Amino acid sequence: MEAATNQSLNKSFRTRQGQDTNKHTQLKTIFKYLHDHIATNSMVAKATGVPQKNICRYKRILQKMGVLVEVKKAYCQATNHLAWYLSTNPKYHQQSNQLSLF
Numbered sequence: 001m002e003a004a005t006n007q008s009l010n011k012s013f014r015t016r017q018g019q020d021t022n023k024h025t026q027l028k029t030i031f032k033y034l035h036d037h038i039a040t041n042s043m044v045a046k047a048t049g050v051p052q053k054n055i056c057r058y059k060r061i062l063q064k065m066g067v068l069v070e071v072k073k074a075y076c077q078a079t080n081h082l083a084w085y086l087s088t089n090p091k092y093h094q095q096s097n098q099l100s101l102f
C-alpha cells in the first residue's frame with residue numbers, strides 16, 4: 001500500500017526543469033508525519049514547519065487520493081479550537097460495508 005501511495009505522490013508532483021521541488025518534499029513530509037501521528041492541521045504545521053496554508057492544500061490532495069482520513073473531531077492541542085484530527089495510516093480507514101448490505 002505504501003509503495004503504491006508513494007507512486008501516486010510522485011505522479012501528483014512530477015518535477016519539470018526549473019520547477020520547485022519543495023511542494024513534493026512538503027507533501028511527503030506531511031504524509032509521513034500523519035502516518036505516524038494523529039494531528040490537526042495546526043499541530044502538523046507546528047511539528048513539521050510546513051505553513052498551515054500549504055497543509056490545507058495538501059490535505060485536499062491526499063483526500064482526493066483516498067489516503068487521508070478524518071479520524072475524530074476534538075479540541076486541537078495547539079489552538080484549543082474544535083478541529084478534525086487527521087491520519088494517513090491505513091488502520092484508521094473505515095472499510096465500507098456498502099456491498100454487504102444486500
